[in-house]
Amino acid sequence: MNEDKDQAARAPANDVGDAAVGEFPDEGAATVSPEERVEALEQELAEAKDRLLRALAETENVRRRAQREREDTLKYAISNFARDLLSPVDNLRRALDSVKEAEIDDPRAKSLLDGVAATERELLATFERHGLKRIDPKGERFDHNFHQAIFEAERPGAAPGTIIEVLQPGYVLHDRLLRPAMVGIAKAGSPPAEDSASDEET
Structure with missing residues (x-):
């Protein structure tokens, strides 16, 4: 009986101690102020917004690239067919030139x-x-992007690099070269021989 009374007497003291521990948190625990919490949320929001904008930009780039590829596919779909038709057209021109x-x-x-x-x-x-x-560039300046030089020859009155003969016309499909024009170009003439009389004088 005496032991039960002693325990009952000590019980309130323990409760008070427990309450005291709960009322006074550890001074080393980190505390976040409302301002810091708002700042952290704003930073997270800014990062999420940046990721979203990057994703939208990438999606737009993919869409534009796909659209450009579709347009090119439609634009140049007849490339092979057109290239196969060049020989018959060349033969028509040869027939006309032969007579x-x-x-x-x-x-x-x-x-x-x-x-x-x-x-x-x-x-x-x-x-x-x-x-x-x-492409029928006779008289034009040689352009390696559209012309293929077959020979060079001196031609009085023609500036060096000028196309003096078109052996085979070229073709472009829209802005893409389908076949270069095969051409002959003028080259610089030989320097004039010095007069023999002037040689003797010197």
């Missing part, structure tokens, strides 16, 4: 030649409607 109209006496032969010329014109007009254009 001089003034030398044709037979009206039927002349009519046939006119038909070949009309066919060539119609084909070239069809090419242009689809963005395919012929």
